[in-house]
Amino acid sequence: MANVEIKKVVKKYGPVEVIHGVDLSVHENEFIVLVGPSGCGKSTLLRMVAGLETLSGGEISIGDRVVNNVSPKDRNVAMVFQNYALYPHMTVRENMGFSLKMRKKSKEEQNERVMEAARILELEPYLERKPSELSGGQRQRVAMGRAMVRKPDVFLFDEPLSNLDAQLRTQMRMELRKMHMRLKTTTIYVTHDQIEAMTLADRIVILKDGYIQQVGTPIEVFEKPNNVFVAKFIGNPPMNILEGVCNVIDGKRFVVIGKTRFPIQDGVAAEIVDGSPVLAGIRPDSIKMGQNVERLPKDWWCHGEVVVSEILGAHSLLEIIIDGENDLLAEVEGRIVAHPGETVRIGFEFDRMVLFDPETKMALY
Amino acid sequence: MREASRDRLKAFLTLLPSIILIGIFVYGFIGNTVWISMTDWGGDGALALEPTMNFVGLANYSDLFTGFLSSGFRQDLVNAVYYSIMLLVGAIGLGMFIAILLDQKPKGEDILRTIFLYPMALSFIVSGTIWRWLLAPQGGVNVLPTYVGLPPLTFQWTSSTKAILEFNWQNLIQIFLYIASFALILVGLWILKNNQKRAVKYWLGPGIIVGLIAWFGGGLFPEALFMEETHGFNLATLGIIMATIWQYSGYTMALYLAGFHGISQDLRDAAMLDGASNASYYRHVAIPMLKPITISAVIILSHISLKMFDLIFAMTGPDNAQTGHPALNMYMTTFRANDFARGAAIAIVLFMVAAMFIVPYVVSQYRQRTKG
Structure with a gap:
């Protein structure tokens, strides 16, 4: 050896x-x-x-x-x-x-x-x-x-x-x-x-x-x-990458993508300031549904409309549109059944969200 | 069911013309030749409109192998055996060696391949004429040493009367038994590793017994002739063998090279990582993998050597006693001496010898196919 x-x-x-x-x-x-x-x-x-x-x-x-x-x-x-x-x-x-x-x-x-x-x-x-x-x-x-x-x-x-x-x-x-x-x-x-x-x-x-x-x-x-x-290559389904801008609202930073706001955790990517363009990466499995949403802080919840659902047994893949404009892929527990057209409550583990520089495509931690 | 039998009928009708033609022109004529070989058609009146033909059984064959005047045919047959063995060893050995060299991907591999394969494209008459010049006693190869200040060679390439590896035709039965014993032991050793029991029971044991019978019972066998008659490897055939090897080694090279190229690079890499040197890669991996190619080459070359005619005709003429060949003898006997029955017997002997090589090959191929 x-x-x-x-x-x-x-x-x-x-x-x-x-x-x-x-x-x-x-x-x-x-x-x-x-x-x-x-x-x-x-x-x-x-x-x-x-x-x-x-x-x-x-x-x-x-x-x-x-x-x-x-x-x-x-x-x-x-x-x-x-x-x-x-x-x-x-x-x-x-x-x-x-x-x-x-x-x-x-x-x-x-x-x-x-x-x-x-x-x-x-x-x-x-x-x-x-x-x-x-x-x-x-x-x-x-x-x-x-x-x-x-x-x-x-x-x-x-x-x-x-x-x-x-x-x-x-x-x-x-x-x-x-x-x-x-x-x-x-x-x-x-x-x-x-x-x-x-x-x-x-x-x-x-x-x-x-x-x-x-x-x-x-x-x-x-x-x-x-x-x-790496974010897209590792993990199946791949990470959702959304293009947005950092806005400071009431002293807190958010990634704003149209009407959608994703809160940026304190201490993460200090170089991102008000007005910085940013890519937000969200793993499909960090989107929760049903009972699992309850474990998350309330301001991490939102509603989305199911476009397509693929039931794979142990888990299901859902394509969800939030705020009527942002498409996301979610991987949720298999027992949760959601039908296309249905509006469901979802929650995000924002502490797992990864931010990337849109120009260099490098992660910002 | 009905549909199926109609299909079969259609298939049969489609094949029928070929079956009839092959039946008449191949097997019918072979049968006719066998019949002629058992008659006394020949000599005076052989070319008459309705020649007299009497059934004589195997008399022609018996005369070929044991007749006092057929010593020439027997030497031709011995020549053909030595010629076949040397051609096989030479053409396969040299062809394989060139293929291994070209498999190292030297620069200009394509051109070299064409150059080596080119002799194959020549007619035997052309290459025979070229080699006759090259091997002339006072020119060509023999004078090469004089270019570097050495004395010229004196070997008579196509007209030497020396012979080596001689044996007495009287002991034909004993010799056959030795050959059989050798072949049995060889096959036995070949399969010994895979199936010890079978190898000993069916091959090695009988091989040794036959060998012992030949050794101790030598004096008991009837002698093939009433007088001593030695035959051996006539050195005058060396030139012809060289020419044939020159002409056919390119062909075996092409066969092997195609085979080597067909072996996946991964297998070669695996052998390298397993610790094989280049030489052991060929010895243990590539050449054993190309066994089907070797078998094909042996079959093709052996029946070419048994049918050899034009090259010998061009190099040493049709009636050179030293370099004769059964095919030439057959031609001369049939069409010069008008001894049709004897010519037919020689043809059948050649046919049987060729069948000895080809039938086992065809059977093994058929078995493999039905297995697969």
């Missing part, structure tokens, strides 16, 4: 720079998730750590060793690929033992380590099968087993769950988490799925266009996003 230091790493393909001086410290035993939309450079960054892509600038070290010029096989990292990348002509046992064979480990050691991994991953009945005779989930487990037998310093995962169906994905997510709790190997995990990021990560790294947008624990990036991009 080792820490990974990424310092000012740049990647260029010809004249095009795709990663622009990224800095990141992955601590020992940590589970880091790199998340971002397609083309943000997350897979490229992972492949640079693996040694499968060269660096155009900067430095990557694993443990105490700078690995810029170390070949992939000598970095002691193991990678799980999106399409599993199992050797189709080898049995599960041979697939899992291949790296040990290449490292000239004794037959006994190979067998012992493969059996140990197979036991943990419940693959023992399938050891003599070829990958083509396995289901998607089993193949995924073989890919993980192949990485495990190596006992690597760092695990690298490149969207390993995206080829699985939704149910299996949830199950494998749990297993991955359990595996990390058991092995405690430093892990860098790439995904575009923010639910995977939230559920698996010790810390999440959000990337966009080759720049790191924010690094933080799942709760930090959810509650305290650095900018509008």
